[in-house]
Amino acid sequence: MTRIYLVRHGQASFGTGHYDRLSPLGERQALLLGQHLRRMGFRADTWLSGSLDRQRSTLAAMLQGLEGGSPAEAHEGFNEYDHEAILGAYLPRVMADRGLTQETLAPLLGDNRQFQGLFTQVMQHWVDGTPHERPAFETWHAFQARVQAGLERLARSGHERIVAVSSGGPISLAVQVALGLSLEKTLALNWSIYNASVTELRVRRDGLALAGFNNVTHLELAGEPGLLTYR
Incomplete structure (x- = not known):
C-alpha cells in the first residue's frame, strides 16, 4: 500500500x-x-x-x-x-465592501485575527471566480486540477x-x-x-x-x- x-x-x-x-x-x-x-x-x-x-x-x-x-x-x-496575486486582485474589492481606507487597513494587516477575516473574504472571491482587473493568474479550478494531478502522480509512482x-x-x-x-x-x-x-x-x-x-x-x-x- x-x-x-x-x-x-x-x-x-x-x-x-x-x-x-x-x-x-x-x-x-x-x-x-x-x-x-x-x-x-x-x-x-x-x-x-x-x-x-x-x-x-x-x-x-x-x-x-x-x-x-x-x-x-x-x-x-x-x-x-499565489496569495500575493489573489490579494492584489481582490483586496481592493473587500476594502470597498467594508468601507476601509489605506489608513484604516494598515492596523488590520498587522493583526493575525483581523487579517484572517480579510483574507477569508478575498479567498471567497477567488474561489467564486469574481472578475478583477489584475493580470491573469491561476484560477481556483486550475489550482485544484494541479494538486489533484500531483497526488495522482504520486499514487501511480509505485513507491x-x-x-x-x-x-x-x-x-x-x-x-x-x-x-x-x-x-x-x-x-x-x-x-x-x-x-x-x-x-x-x-x-x-x-x-x-x-x-x-x-x-x-x-x-x-x-x-x-x-x-x-x-x-
Whole structure:
C-alpha cells in the first residue's frame, strides 16, 4: 500500500519583504521533524517538495535532522496558490465592501485575527471566480486540477512511502479528496494546519484515505515554547 506523508513547510517570513523564506523558527521546526523521524527509524522511498523556497528549505532541514535521505526533483504540483496575486486582485474589492481606507487597513494587516477575516473574504472571491482587473493568474479550478494531478502522480509512482513537503492549500485539497469535504470546510481546514505538521494519506483502489492529520508530536515533545504556529 502506498502511503503519502504531506508535510506543511515550516514557518515562513510573514510580514517581511520576502515571505517565501523560512524564518529561524521555521528552520527549527523542520529540523525537529527530521530528528524525530530519525529516532523513529522512519524511512521513505522518495522525498520531494514543491518548488517554492520555503518548501525546499523545509525538506533540506528535515533531511539534515534525519541524517539521511536524498531529495527528489521539486514538483510544482505541490506549490501553494499565489496569495500575493489573489490579494492584489481582490483586496481592493473587500476594502470597498467594508468601507476601509489605506489608513484604516494598515492596523488590520498587522493583526493575525483581523487579517484572517480579510483574507477569508478575498479567498471567497477567488474561489467564486469574481472578475478583477489584475493580470491573469491561476484560477481556483486550475489550482485544484494541479494538486489533484500531483497526488495522482504520486499514487501511480509505485513507491510505498513518499514524503512530500507542501503548503496548507494543497494539503487541504488532499484531505478534501480523501473525506469528500465541502468547499466551505476545505477552506476552513486550510487555516488550521500547523507549520511543519504531517498529514498521512493511504492510496487504495477506490481513492485516497486519510490516516492521520496535522500531526505535530515532534514539536510538542520538544517542549519549547512558541513552536506551534500557523503562519
